[in-house]
Amino acid sequence: MEPVDPAPAAPPDREQSPPMTAVKTARPTRSGPRSGPGNRPRNRDRLHGLLMSAPAVAGLVAFVGIPFGYAVVLSFYNVRLGSPMAPSFFGLEQYRRLFTDPDLSGPFLRALLNNLTFAVVVVPLQTGLALALAILLNRKLKAIGLFRSLFFMPVVFPMTLVAVIWRLILARSDQGLLNSALHAVSFGNWGAFDWLGDSATAMASVIVLSVWQGVGFQMVILLAGLQQIPGELYEAAELDRATPWQRFRHVTLPGIRGTLVFVAMLTSVLSFRVFDQVYVLIHGGGLDEDATRTVMYQAVTTAFDQNNIGQASAITVVFFLIVVALTLIQRRVVRPDNED
Amino acid sequence: MATTTTTRAPRRRLRLRRIGDYAVLSVLAFAFVLPVLYLLLGSLKPSDEVLNGLSGFLPTHLSFDNYAHVLDALNSDSTGYFWRFMGISLLVAFVVVTGGLFVNSMAAYGMSRLKWRGREAVFTLVLLLMLVPFESVAVPLFYMFNEQRNTVYVQAIPFVANAFSIYQFHTFFRSIPPSIEEAARLDGAGPWRTFFAIIVPMSKPVFASVAILTFLTQWGAFLWPVLMVSDPSVRPLPLEMSVFQGQQPPDWGQILAFGVLLVLPVLIVFSFFQRWFVQGVASSAVKG
Numbered sequence: 001m002e003p004v005d006p007a008p009a010a011p012p013d014r015e016q017s018p019p020m021t022a023v024k025t026a027r028p029t030r031s032g033p034r035s036g037p038g039n040r041p042r043n044r045d046r047l048h049g050l051l052m053s054a055p056a057v058a059g060l061v062a063f064v065g066i067p068f069g070y071a072v073v074l075s076f077y078n079v080r081l082g083s084p085m086a087p088s089f090f091g092l093e094q095y096r097r098l099f100t101d102p103d104l105s106g107p108f109l110r111a112l113l114n115n116l117t118f119a120v121v122v123v124p125l126q127t128g129l130a131l132a133l134a135i136l137l138n139r140k141l142k143a144i145g146l147f148r149s150l151f152f153m154p155v156v157f158p159m160t161l162v163a164v165i166w167r168l169i170l171a172r173s174d175q176g177l178l179n180s181a182l183h184a185v186s187f188g189n190w191g192a193f194d195w196l197g198d199s200a201t202a203m204a205s206v207i208v209l210s211v212w213q214g215v216g217f218q219m220v221i222l223l224a225g226l227q228q229i230p231g232e233l234y235e236a237a238e239l240d241r242a243t244p245w246q247r248f249r250h251v252t253l254p255g256i257r258g259t260l261v262f263v264a265m266l267t268s269v270l271s272f273r274v275f276d277q278v279y280v281l282i283h284g285g286g287l288d289e290d291a292t293r294t295v296m297y298q299a300v301t302t303a304f305d306q307n308n309i310g311q312a313s314a315i316t317v318v319f320f321l322i323v324v325a326l327t328l329i330q331r332r333v334v335r336p337d338n339e340d
Numbered sequence: 341m342a343t344t345t346t347t348r349a350p351r352r353r354l355r356l357r358r359i360g361d362y363a364v365l366s367v368l369a370f371a372f373v374l375p376v377l378y379l380l381l382g383s384l385k386p387s388d389e390v391l392n393g394l395s396g397f398l399p400t401h402l403s404f405d406n407y408a409h410v411l412d413a414l415n416s417d418s419t420g421y422f423w424r425f426m427g428i429s430l431l432v433a434f435v436v437v438t439g440g441l442f443v444n445s446m447a448a449y450g451m452s453r454l455k456w457r458g459r460e461a462v463f464t465l466v467l468l469l470m471l472v473p474f475e476s477v478a479v480p481l482f483y484m485f486n487e488q489r490n491t492v493y494v495q496a497i498p499f500v501a502n503a504f505s506i507y508q509f510h511t512f513f514r515s516i517p518p519s520i521e522e523a524a525r526l527d528g529a530g531p532w533r534t535f536f537a538i539i540v541p542m543s544k545p546v547f548a549s550v551a552i553l554t555f556l557t558q559w560g561a562f563l564w565p566v567l568m569v570s571d572p573s574v575r576p577l578p579l580e581m582s583v584f585q586g587q588q589p590p591d592w593g594q595i596l597a598f599g600v601l602l603v604l605p606v607l608i609v610f611s612f613f614q615r616w617f618v619q620g621v622a623s624s625a626v627k628g
Contacts, residue, residue, distance in 0.1 A: 048531040053462055059501025064469045067477035067484060074480055081486070081490030136365060141358065149370045149614055153376065155621075156606040160578040161599045164585045165375045168382070168592065171391055177378065180393030194514040210440045212375065217621060222621035232487030273475050276562045284586030295553075296475050303479045303569060312479045319478035327471055 063156035068320070075315035081307035108315065110296040117203060118210075118294070127210045127264045130218035135252070137219070148223070152216035159276035166209040167285045168193040174240065196281060202288035206277060213272070218263045225259030228250070265330035272323055275300070287295040290294045295319045323330060381602045387593035406597035422601065424503070427575040428492060433558045435496040440554050441547055444502055445538070448509030449535050453521065463510070471504035475563065482567045490571035499558065505550050512546040513539065548621025552613060559606055577602050 029071035063140065075094050079087040097104045137148050154162065169177045172194035182190040195205045237247045254259075275296040281287035282297070293301075293317060382390045411422050450462045481498060488494040516539065522535040528617040540547070558601050565579040572580070585595045612616055 044457035045531065049450040049454035049456040049459055052454070052531070052535070053447040055529070056447035056506060057462060057466070059443065059498075060466065060469050060503055063481065063498040063501065064472050064477055064503070065465075067480040070480040070484065071477060074483065076435075079483070081483070109403055111601075116456070133368070136361065136368075141361060145614075146616065147365050149610075150373055152618060153373070153607075153610070156556060156610050156617075157603055158562070158581070158606075160562055160581045160604055161379075164509040164581065164595060164599055167585070167598075168391065169375060169378065173391060175391045175393045175429060177397070178393070184394055212372070215412050220618050220622050245362045248475050260613050269473075273473055275475065279562070279566065280582045280585075299475075299479055300563070300567065303482060309479065309483050316476045316479050320472065323476065323563070324471055 007233070017285075025066050037149070042319065043046045061324040071313045071316050074310055075317050077180060079309040079313075081303075081309055083307070084102040084168050087310070094310050097315055097320075098180075098318065106313070106317040107290075107293065108295075108298055110329065111293045114203065114293050115157060115272055115274070118207060118274060119268050120129060121207050122211060122271045123264055123268045124208070125262070126215050126267055129211065131223055133215065133224055134217045134222035135248075138223060144300065148220075151219055154213045155216040157213060160280050162209055162213045163277045163280040163285060166205070166212075167196065167281060172286065194289045195288070196285060199288045206274075206281070206287070206292050210271075210274065210277060214267075218267060221258060221263055221266075222256060222259060227253035261333050265333065269323055269326045269330065272319070272326065293315050355567075379457070379596055379599055383596035384591065385593055387591045390596065398614065404595040408603060409594050410597045422598070423568075424573070425575055425577045425580040426601075428495075428574055431492060432496045432576060433555055436499045437554050437557045439496075440502055440505055441551055443500055444505040444550070445509045445540070445543070445547065446535065447501075449513055449539060450531075452510045452513040453507075453516075453539075454531055457551035464505050468506060468514050470507060478563055481564075485568065489505065489568050490574050492574050494568055494576070495561075495565060495576065499561075505554065508550050509543075509604075510545060510548060512606045513588040516542070545616075548613070548616045552609070552617055552620045555609065556606065569578050 006234050075088045076090055078093070098108050099105050133151055137144060137151070171177070171179070172192055174180060174183060174192040176192075176195075179190065179193055180196065180273050182193075193201075195201045215321070233251045233255070234247060237251050242250065273296065274294050278287070278292050278294055279300070282292065292338045296319065298317040299312045299319065300307050302315060353575075366415065379618050380395070381399055383406055384404070385399040385406075386403075387406070389399060423597050433591070443539075447466075451466075485498075520538060521534055524538050529537065560578055561576070562578050562582070565576050567573050569579060581598060584598055
């Protein structure tokens with residue numbers, strides 16, 4: 001039965017390493033095929049390994065791989081949905097228009113700028129808030145579990161519902177919750193204000209509701225990171241009479257640096273994918289379209305409302321390149337830290 | 341005397357700090373939960389009282405009329421029954437979660453525990469496809485499946501195979517000691533029996549966390565239904581929510597009752613599996 005052993009040469013504890021490091025211990029198992037050539041179990045493994053992987057891999061290729069390749073191809077053509085004309089080869093024309101044609105590049109560049117604004121505000125705001133909450137909740141207090149679930153709760157709310165709740169809170173009439181609260185604290189000096197419809201506050205409104213919904217997710221990840229810091233470090237710091245700030249700077253921050261970077265990068269990737277709330281609020285929520293349209297919104301309306309598949313594909317390819325760049329940076333930054 | 345004061349002072353300070361912690365947490369939690377309270381209270385109010393400023397925040401009398409209307413009276417117009425939308429959403433989520441657990445765990449097992457040439461290449465392909473966000477294939481998928489619009493299966497099938505789920509299972513299976521499989525093989529079990537009879541039962545945590553994350557994502561799915569579904573008879577709940585809230589004039593009480601009913605299944609799942617929920621999110625994210 002020895003042939004089944006994946007790596008006789010590897011020390012036995014290598015395989016039992018915790019899941020965190022499992023990805024990096026891939027090498028020892030790889031040396032498997034060298035031992036015992038031409039056995040029946042190995043051939044059997046080959047067939048069954050392929051069979052077991054086939055359904056999922058086929059699904060991924062069919063619904064991710066091929067469509068992705070297709071997006072690249074479509075972006076080189078002038079394809080319109082429901083048009084009697086056959087698609088014609090366009091080369092890089094779609095991309096050129098996207099960045100230089102005044103009619104098309106205006107909304108597109110505005111969408112890119114909106115995405116950037118959203119990310120630049122949301123990433124530090126949400127990460128900072130999540131960190132503050134995680135530190136507050138990382139105590140041995142009674143009912144701490146209740147508080148943790150309260151802050152996590154909005155994460156399970158579908159974005160379509162979140163958009164509706166906040167549409168009411170930010171309603172433009174003087175009877176909207178925020179407006180009437182401001183009316184009360186300003187002794188009647190505040191009247192009606194159109195938070196969603198005013199181009200100056202539209203993006204801020206989307207940011208507030210997005211952070212509200214998403215911050216619990218980041219909080220939980222950071223909480224898991226905080227709990228991996230050994231308690232002795234805090235005891236030692238306390239013995240050295242470190243102030244709370246010093247303990248935060250020299251124990252907490254270094255202890256969760258990797259997690260924090262990961263959370264910030266994850267938030268930036270997710271923030272580029274923002275779509276649902278913007279779409280719902282623009283279609284029937286009175287949200288200012290120009291100030292809040294995102295790249296994905298632009299792609300969907302181009303494909304769906306204007307039936308311009310080629311143009312929409314070019315937008316999604318650009319979108320993909322941005323997200324991949326962010327993801328690769330994330331992996332590059334997070335990896336070295338996990339090594340130790 | 342000196343010793344008692346030095347031990348007592350920190351303790352009192354500790355108690356004060358604890359009270360301070362609770363105060364800060366309570367204020368924050370209240371502000372945080374306010375929108376949820378607004379949703380709940382609003383759903384129990386007559387519609388004309390929902391947009392009623394601060395004074396109307398606490399309703400004078402509560403009733404479940406809005407819920408009754410959403411559940412029963414919706415069939416008076418062309419949008420169909422609420423239960424129909426709920427059923428579509430549940431069906432799609434069920435297919436995606438159960439099908440996904442089956443297909444993705446099996447693939448991860450095949451790639452992490454069975455030795456065959458090319459498995460590294462296949463796994464690398466999975467990792468590469470994990471980089472592709474759904475948003476960037478939505479438009480070509482929409483174009484490819486244009487003929488299958490307004491069907492139930494087109495809402496579910498593309499999401500069954502999931503690269504991130506495979507990755508999560510793969511990471512977990514790698515940590516299982518090989519001696520377990522050796523023992524199973526000595527007893528004459530093949531790879532399939534080893535997987536289903538031994539590996540699956542001992543991998544409950546990862547199955548739970550993948551199931552929860554998949555369900556959560558699928559329940560709120562919006563982009564794909566917006567593109568693919570226009571027919572109310574196969575419309576999932578979140579899409580109907582956005583249609584319902586866009587009607588003119590809006591009936592706010594009913595819209596909020598609809599919202600509560602939309603989130604209720606997830607909230608029930610969340611409260612039952614709260615610990616797993618939070619752990620699932622934390623573990624999968626830290627490892628990702």
